[in-house]
Amino acid sequence: MFVPRPHLCDVLKREQCRLQLLCAPAGYGKTALLREYLRGEAVWMSLGGLPQTLEGLSKMLAGQLGLAPETVPDALLALLDSRDLLTAQPSSLASQLPQGNAINCGSLPTSDRASPGSENPTLRLVFDDLPAQMPANLNHWFDQLLSLRNPGLQVLVTCRQRPEWNLPQLMLGGQLLELDARQLALRPDEFESLVSVLMPTADIRSREKLWHQTAGWCAGVRLLPSALLGAYLERELLARLNDEQREVLYGLAHLAKASADLCQQLWEEQQGARVFRSLLDAQVFFVPIDHQPGWFRLLPAVSQALQDRLSGVPLNRLRLRACQLLGVLGQVDDAVEQALSADQPEVAASYMERLWLSWILSERHLDRFIDWRERIEPQLLQSSSRLIYLCAKALLFSGRLDEAEECLQRLGRFCPLPDRKRNQRLLANWQALYGTLHTLRGNVEQARLHCHAALRYLTVQDWLSVLLCHCTLARIDMQTGELNEAQVLLEHSLELARRQGSREAEVLVNTDRVRLLLLQGKSALAHSLLRTELAQLTGSRTQPYPLLGRLLFLQGELLLQQGRADEAEQVVQAGLMQVRDCCAPFVLNAYLLLSEIASRRHDQEQAQQLLCEAERRMHWGRIDSACYQGPIELQRNRNGFRDQGTDIDVPAVARMPDYQDGLTPREVSVLKLLAEGMSVREVGHRLFISVNTVKTHAKNINVKLGACRRTQAINSAKAMGILA
Known part of the structure; x- marks a missing residue:
């Protein structure tokens, strides 16, 4: 199935550089994009990734240009440098060539015969699927080709590995446009249109899973559901690698991330760093990890397809070694994962104690921690106050309130501590979490008491608990109409988050500030703040990021308030792409919004189905009913009320379930x-x-x-x- 890429065609049309380079792994639609863009108006050479010589390529190009096969490479360059290449008559053009050469102008597209002074290229040469390695004289010939003075010449190249040409010089001169896998990947809307044809009955959850396995990789979207991906990778990827590269790749398929240093120590005898860099150069589906320079991850669909290539004792040995090295390199969460995969829960629990408390605040880690908790024996997780506190926090943020309370009660085993100040701090952190727990259950006065008591003894080291108390109290103040008090608390929270350098905490505080601004009637400021946060978070992220999903849900809510239902739906669907398998209560907001949109369109069946899906997801996440039953029932009543013929304008449907579940x-x-x-x-x-x-x-x-x-x-x- 062909997926139109008009936005990429616009980029190619707008950036008329000497070299347009499309460099990405197999299956990203490079060839299809050029065919869509050029519509046959080019001299096209399909190289198939096969080894080339200067003489062989010259012969192929001469044939495409209608020249005699024996035309020498230098003569080709001289001809291509001629400004009169397409404007001259065949007889006069032939006279410019060495004796015995002839050109068939009819083989060149007439639409490319630009008039003198035209800004559009007069001749486009396409080299499709350039081989990874080429002889030095052929690379030199391409450098000469790209440095010709003829302004009417343009070269378009698709490849899986960047060619060894003088690309920096072209870039400095503004003559290079390069598109890689990040730009060539399908956008969410393109992904949805493709899946709607390939898998028309797929539910939201299946689509979200496929999106995050493939990250917009077109071939993966088409092949993964059909179980043909393995055969595709065998032909298009593995057949192009040597034995060393395949060995390292099969091991990396079992690791969540990789770096040159890690590979050097895991495969020291094979010079693992060198092999890893060669895999990066070969575009072997490695994606840079956000905000972790030098670290990469293998595309999940590819990783999954290759994991059966290494198993048993060798795999277990690799996991244990990787666990040790990842811990030394500061990648503690990945060390935990490898320990669990190697069936070493004691080692995993010991590494979990080394996690920063703020680690869980970055919501992409929340599900991971909950998963570890299910895989480790309870007695190991109850062996220290720090582990109990981490578990309580993760459960609380996940909406599993009863389990969180049980965890907090176990902290009593560690009280009192021998040191009075340490004992006060432990109790204060305990009360900070209890304050949030009571807020989620609607016990406002109990929440206030616990938060205020906690703030008396929390220190700078406990900044996260201080921030939690401030945000909890601010939400209570917003609920009770004490907006000035809420503003002061949120301003303190914002300053604290910034001083600690926690971007995640700052975003969460600003989410509450957006809602406060709306309650204060400062709609323009609320929209401006939300746009700023979205712009900073969106960037070039390659992994799902639930915090971004939370912001997108809030943006969808604001769009719906303005009556822009179609835009709101697109934004909310994009947010769902960021929260696959996320078990936090805020995911409910997306389904409430989508249900409201369906109801406004008088599609009551779809509206009710979405609420059922929301309830199912809350059950699946084992989220306490206090976090979702009220909002779901309220939306059901709205849908039913509208179905009776009453026109209800709903300016805001989805709300933060932790402080706006229903009327107080x-x-x-x-x-x-x-x-x-x-x-x-x-x-x-x-x-x-x-x-x-x-x-x-x-x-x-x-x-x-x-x-x-x-x-x-x-x-x-x-x-x-x-x-x-």
Whole structure:
């Protein structure tokens, strides 16, 4: 199936450089892209990755140009340097060639016969699937070709390994456009269109899994579901590698990441660093790891297809050695993974103790930690207060509240510590997590008590617990309408996150700041802050990043508030691509938004199916019902209410389930008094709260009930049984 790539064609058309180089592994659609872009208007040479000589290539090019086969390479360069190549008549052009050579101008596309002064190339030469290695004289000939003065000449090359040409000089002169696997990979929308044809019945979860296995690799998308990927790699990849390269590659298929240093120590006798660099040069599906210079990962689909090439004792020996080396290199999480894969849970638990507490805050690690917890005996994870604390935090962030509480209770075994200050800090960290636990369960006053108690004894070393308390208290303040207090807490949290250099913590704080700005009526600032965070996180990431997914869900919510349902749906689907297998409660937001969009389109069946999928995903993640039942039921009621013919405008559907699951008792009280016809001032007087606080409660009520006006909120509340 052909996938149109208009955005890449636009890039090729816009960047009219001397050399346009498409360098990527097999199956990224390099040839198809050039055919789409050129539409036959080029001199095309299919090299098939086969070894070439200067004489053989010259003969092929001469034939394509309509010249005599014996045309010498230098004569070809002289002809290609002629500005009159396509404007001259055949007779006059033939006279410019050495005796015995002739050219058939009819073999060249007439549309490329540019008029004098035209900015478009007059002749495009395509060298498709250039071989990885070429003799020195052939590389020298290409350097000469690329340095010709003829402005009407353009060279387009597809290859799997960067050629040994003077590319830096071309780049300095603005004469090089290079597209690699990152640019050539399918975008999410292109992926969706392809999968819709190949797998029309695939559910969201299957699509997400396929996306993250292939990362937009077109051949992988088409072949992985059919179990033909192994045969494809055998022909297109392994057949081009030598024995040393294959040996190292089969081992790396079992490692989550690799570097030259790691490979040197794992395969010292084979000069592993040299072999690894040769694999990188050969474009063997290695992808740079975000923010870890020098580290790469093998594309998951390729890794999966190659893992059966190494097994048994040799594999176990490799894993144990890799575990030791990864720990020394500071890659503690990967050392844990290798220890578990080698059936060494004691070693894994010892490495887990070395993890920074902030490690879990980067949400891409949350599922990984939970998975380890399932694979290690409970007694090992209860052997130290640090391991118990890590487990409690991971469970809490995953919405598994009962299990988190059990973990926290086990910390009592380690109290009191001999040192009074250490004992106070341990208790304070314990209370910080309890404050979050009570917030998620809706016990606001208990949450406040625990957070304030914790803050008395937490130190700079406990910055993450301080930040957790501040954010928890800020969310409570937003819920109760104390927006100024929430703003102060979030500003302190933002400063703390920045001083600690934690980008993940800063993003999470700014997510709450966006919601606070919306409650304060500062919509423009909220949108600006969200755009800034998205711009900084999006970049060129190659791995799923749940934190980015969280931001995309928030962006989808804001787009839906503006009535831009189609754009909101695209953004939310892109966010789901970032949270495959993620077990955090915030994933619920995506399904609530998609359900609301389907409901607005009067597709009630799809709307209800999405809510069922949301519930299934929450069950699968073993997430406490307090985190999802209320929002799902509220959305079901909305969908049903709309189906009865009532037009409900829902400015904001998805919410952070940890502080906006439903109407609070105070909000219900406010709504009841408003329903009785009281003014805002009268309600404030009756409840002993300020007018501004009443207005904030009213705004929150409208958001939660999907109403624009007070009368809509009252009608919705009556339909849902909130008001009698």
